[in-house]
Amino acid sequence: AQSVAQPEDQVNVAEGNPLTVKCTYSVSGNPYLFWYVQYPNRGLQFLLKYITGDNLVKGSYGFEAEFNKSQTSFHLKKPSALVSDSALYFCAVRDRMDSSYKLIFGSGTRLLVRP
Amino acid sequence: DTGVSQDPRHKITKRGQNVTFRCDPISEHNRLYWYRQTLGQGPEFLTYFQNEAQLEKSRLLSDRFSAERPKGSFSTLEIQRTEQGDSAMYLCASSLIGTLNTEAFFGQGTRLTVV
Numbered sequence: 001a002q003s004v005a006q007p008e009d010q011v012n013v014a015e016g017n018p019l020t021v022k023c024t025y026s027v028s029g030n031p032y033l034f035w036y037v038q039y040p041n042r043g044l045q046f047l048l049k050y051i052t053g054d055n056l057v058k059g060s061y062g063f064e065a066e067f068n069k070s071q072t073s074f075h076l077k078k079p080s081a082l083v084s085d086s087a088l089y090f091c092a093v094r095d096r097m098d099s100s101y102k103l104i105f106g107s108g109t110r111l112l113v114r115p
Numbered sequence: 116d117t118g119v120s121q122d123p124r125h126k127i128t129k130r131g132q133n134v135t136f137r138c139d140p141i142s143e144h145n146r147l148y149w150y151r152q153t154l155g156q157g158p159e160f161l162t163y164f165q166n167e168a169q170l171e172k173s174r175l176l177s178d179r180f181s182a183e184r185p186k187g188s189f190s191t192l193e194i195q196r197t198e199q200g201d202s203a204m205y206l207c208a209s210s211l212i213g214t215l216n217t218e219a220f221f222g223q224g225t226r227l228t229v230v
Contacts, residue, residue, distance in 0.1 A: 041223070101210065102163060103219060
């Protein structure tokens, strides 16, 4: 069965510092991987995805993520955090063999960027 | 607004009552998904439609839940005889299958509170 683990409930970082939000996955075969962000009282917003090709994926708002097949990880990164990045971040996986294209989400990581 | 819209945003109901939620997907999208998100958890897949056909239902979707997507446009999710355990955020998402960009776009959700 597919699963996604986000080992940190919360990540705290100072504005201007680099940030990393961790994600590991378990899926048979090669996965599609996604990051979404959720602001208070808002729906999930798509940030970036890994489908194939370059292991470093760049997305919205300066975020990027690195796919590491040997470690089954897809960590979200940003070189310089902003206070406005404070939100709930979800990693998700999609099984390439599943024609439904449904997403399996992690439990989320709350990012708090302090001024 | 050309995004996914959901109505109502909030619903408070007494246990045992029936509720119905509506989702209007992005107009050209052929896939529509329902997810449920409880506090502190990531969204969990409930069901999805390809045009008007409901193709998969999660085991989370008990007999009290029914979803429809008449004419392949908007969708409704009905919960009969609500229970306190049904309290959650219900998220709708849509996507366009058959192109390179198949990521799902989410609505803002309907927060259900059963008292």
